Amino acid sequence: MKEWIELYDTQNINDLVFGHKCKDELVETLSPLVDLGQDYYNKAEELFSLDKAKAFEYYKLAYKNNFWLAPYMLGIYFEYGVGEYVQSSFIAFDFYKEAINRDDARGYTQLAEIIVQTDKKLLLWNKFFQSDFLKEVDLSLGDFANYNIDYRAVFLYKFRNEISYENEIREIISIIKPSLIKDYDNIIFTLNNLLEGEISDVEEEVFNDIIYVVNLVKNSNEEELFISGEDMGIKLEKLLKKDKKWD
Numbered sequence: 001m002k003e004w005i006e007l008y009d010t011q012n013i014n015d016l017v018f019g020h021k022c023k024d025e026l027v028e029t030l031s032p033l034v035d036l037g038q039d040y041y042n043k044a045e046e047l048f049s050l051d052k053a054k055a056f057e058y059y060k061l062a063y064k065n066n067f068w069l070a071p072y073m074l075g076i077y078f079e080y081g082v083g084e085y086v087q088s089s090f091i092a093f094d095f096y097k098e099a100i101n102r103d104d105a106r107g108y109t110q111l112a113e114i115i116v117q118t119d120k121k122l123l124l125w126n127k128f129f130q131s132d133f134l135k136e137v138d139l140s141l142g143d144f145a146n147y148n149i150d151y152r153a154v155f156l157y158k159f160r161n162e163i164s165y166e167n168e169i170r171e172i173i174s175i176i177k178p179s180l181i182k183d184y185d186n187i188i189f190t191l192n193n194l195l196e197g198e199i200s201d202v203e204e205e206v207f208n209d210i211i212y213v214v215n216l217v218k219n220s221n222e223e224e225l226f227i228s229g230e231d232m233g234i235k236l237e238k239l240l241k242k243d244k245k246w247d
Contacts, residue, residue: 125159
């Protein structure tokens with residue numbers, strides 16, 4: 001009942017009478033198949049591109065109503081300082097832990113962004129790719145924090161040239177390669193759409209580099225990933241901080 005009262009309050013209809021009984025006895029025995037948390041989350045998603053502050057309030061309501069995808073989005077707000085919210089890895093870290101507690105394995109990938117140790121980053125990505133989350137939820141593997149590019153492509157780009165961890169990276173590649181080949185057309189389609197938009201020279205370079213590393217794995221040329229050079233993960237991270245979608 002507390003949740004229903006809160007719903008009426010947020011919709012400014014708390015002055016109306018509710019809790020009606022139906023004269024039809026059959027109807028009175030029924031209950032609506034609803035999840036208030038998901039309703040709030042859906043509203044937040046609808047508002048995110050229009051009013052990030054208002055969307056945040058609905059993400060909070062979804063979180064309070066235990067909707068499992070809400071902690072991740074609250075973490076995004078604080079990791080990147082979305083809108084006028086403070087940028088705090090400390091707060092984001094806690095929300096991502098709760099995302100994992102609620103079986104949203106995306107928390108693993110975002111925790112990997114916050115920590116420093118490369119070996120621990122790879123352990124977290126490994127947990128993500130082996131999670132039941134990817135087997136049960138069809139999110140097209142789109143990484144919200146990275147232009148909605150496929151997680152498998154983002155991983156390959158971030159960890160190319162990490163020669164010291166070649167064995168660990170090859171282990172993860174063996175996990176993702178079969179599905180990457182199966183979904184190759186969709187992965188490249190998303191990247192090509194990004195390239196066709198109004199983008200900077202740096203963005204164009206990054207997106208083309210991601211296509212390049214995806215093709216390396218698809219064509220079984222993984223050894224070319226382990227050539228010493230610039231840390232591409234850092235380059236992508238710097239680009240994200242300038243991305244206008246967080247304004």
